[in-house]
Amino acid sequence: MSSRYAVRQYTPPTCTLEVIAQESALSRWVGRPVLKHLRFQLSFDAPQQHTKDHVVIRGDRADLEALHAAVEDYVQTLLTHETQENSKVPPFSASQGISLHPQGLLNHELTLGSLARDSISTVRLSTLQLSDLATALDEFASEADAIPHLNRGSWLQTPPAWLRAAAAIVIAVGVTTATIRWSEQSDPALQNVPSETAQLDSRRASPPQSFAPSPAAPPPASPSPAPPSPSASKAAPVPACPNPPPP
Amino acid sequence: MVSRVQPESAKQGHGDEPFLAIADPAQLADIKAQLDLVLLALEALVGIGSEAMLQAAAQMNLEPVLSDRVTLWRLRQSSPLRKGQGGRKKLDVEEARALVLVSCHLAKQHQELIRRAVALLEQLTEQNREPHQAALLGDYLDAFNNLYQERMEAGDETSPQILTHLALKLLIDLLFYSGPGGTRRLWLALLDRAKSNPEVRKS
Numbered sequence: 001m002s003s004r005y006a007v008r009q010y011t012p013p014t015c016t017l018e019v020i021a022q023e024s025a026l027s028r029w030v031g032r033p034v035l036k037h038l039r040f041q042l043s044f045d046a047p048q049q050h051t052k053d054h055v056v057i058r059g060d061r062a063d064l065e066a067l068h069a070a071v072e073d074y075v076q077t078l079l080t081h082e083t084q085e086n087s088k089v090p091p092f093s094a095s096q097g098i099s100l101h102p103q104g105l106l107n108h109e110l111t112l113g114s115l116a117r118d119s120i121s122t123v124r125l126s127t128l129q130l131s132d133l134a135t136a137l138d139e140f141a142s143e144a145d146a147i148p149h150l151n152r153g154s155w156l157q158t159p160p161a162w163l164r165a166a167a168a169i170v171i172a173v174g175v176t177t178a179t180i181r182w183s184e185q186s187d188p189a190l191q192n193v194p195s196e197t198a199q200l201d202s203r204r205a206s207p208p209q210s211f212a213p214s215p216a217a218p219p220p221a222s223p224s225p226a227p228p229s230p231s232a233s234k235a236a237p238v239p240a241c242p243n244p245p246p247p
Numbered sequence: 248m249v250s251r252v253q254p255e256s257a258k259q260g261h262g263d264e265p266f267l268a269i270a271d272p273a274q275l276a277d278i279k280a281q282l283d284l285v286l287l288a289l290e291a292l293v294g295i296g297s298e299a300m301l302q303a304a305a306q307m308n309l310e311p312v313l314s315d316r317v318t319l320w321r322l323r324q325s326s327p328l329r330k331g332q333g334g335r336k337k338l339d340v341e342e343a344r345a346l347v348l349v350s351c352h353l354a355k356q357h358q359e360l361i362r363r364a365v366a367l368l369e370q371l372t373e374q375n376r377e378p379h380q381a382a383l384l385g386d387y388l389d390a391f392n393n394l395y396q397e398r399m400e401a402g403d404e405t406s407p408q409i410l411t412h413l414a415l416k417l418l419i420d421l422l423f424y425s426g427p428g429g430t431r432r433l434w435l436a437l438l439d440r441a442k443s444n445p446e447v448r449k450s
Contacts (some may be wrong), residue, residue, distance in 0.1 A: 001322055072428070075423055075432065076432060076436065078419075079420055079432055079433070079435075080436045080439040105372070106369050106372050106419075126368055126369050126415055127369060128362065128365055128369065128421065130425060131362075131422045131423060132427060133347040133366075134428070135426045135427060138426060138427040139427055142427060179424075
């Protein structure tokens with residue numbers, strides 16, 4: 001059975017969402033990518049902020065879904081209410097402890113819950129950052145479905161070495177252009193890259209090295225490439241990583 | 248999704264209701280008012296008019312519902328905030344949907360400008376400066392003010408402060424309506440408001 005391991009990057013101006021996952025064979029029945037073993041990295045990297053102030057969070061499918069739900073609920077509440085007075089904003093159902101609440105009229109505090117790390121448990125977001133975050137999460141959600149672990153058998157409980165090596169190749173090659181196709185069978189419409197994902201500047205050209213699991217065996221391409229030249233144009237599709245050898 | 252439909256006999260025409268001197272939040276909660284205001288905000292910020300709105304409608308194959316200036320005016324005129332007694336004050340689901348789609352389409356088209364305006368607003372607010380101090384925002388607030396006073400029944404009696412707050416709230420809303428989930432968000436926001444408002448009528 002063939003399966004593909006791919007990366008997608010969403011780059012609105014004030015944050016970067018990177019998702020790496022394996023495509024399930026179920027995609028064939030659903031007609032769009034169905035992803036498993038999903039991991040994501042979200043960087044709040046507004047250019048106006050110092051790099052040291054950039055917050056980076058990582059998690060799995062459940063974290064990503066909880067974050068998306070929290071952001072959507074919060075945005076919807078903001079839109080429905082006339083004023084941003086704290087007293088009028090109803091309490092949010094916080095899945096995984098992830099929630100948002102207003103700070104004054106134009107700022108918002110994101111409580112990280114299960115995504116907290118390194119003693120960072122909250123992130124302050126401007127309205128633009130909130131909007132960009134919602135945009136990135138929406139873009140991803142509109143393009144793929146993620147499924148929880150299916151108790152199928154043990155052959156792929158954790159990505160084996162070859163898969164991690166493949167992932168490193170994909171990241172190294174893939175982030176030189178804006179996006180990577182999820183799979184060969186995917187809907188051609190998925191090749192239309194949203195403008196957000198095409199915005200790559202030199203700042204984001206280097207691959208997320210700490211995000212990629214380090215390969216056990218040396219892959220054909222170096223896992224730490226020099227930052228590639230940024231691509232200003234919309235993405236040319238990059239082939240998904242080659243089929244892995246059978247286990 | 249819950250809609251509360253009032254029997255016809257229980258409803259008075261808008262002309263029979265006394266209008267409040269200051270825009271009542273309950274009235275603002277009305278779907279028709281909200282749709283009209285979202286378009287008003289776009290007009291004030293971007294300087295577009297009915298031509299652009301009709302073009303957007305055509306691009307999305309909404310001509311059966313919204314094809315000409317008169318229809319557009321009629322739909323927007325259904326807002327309870329508008330001047331002018333009598334005339335049709337109903338808006339059915341298909342028409343509301345058309346206005347939602349047109350609004351978000353235009354917001355998306357002009358999202359760079361909306362974004363710039365919100366960025367300026369954030370900046371000035373952080374610096375404790377008045378929004379009017381940025382030309383883009385100042386022009387927007389003036390235009391919004393003028394359009395509101397010109398068109399709305401309580402326009403002249405509504406304080407500039409309230410109008411400014413309303414205009415800025417709508418500007419921020421536009422940012423979210425210009426994104427990929429914009430249409431869904433606007434639709435949900437309208438329905439959430441309508442839960443408490445019996446004026447919504449399903450076709």
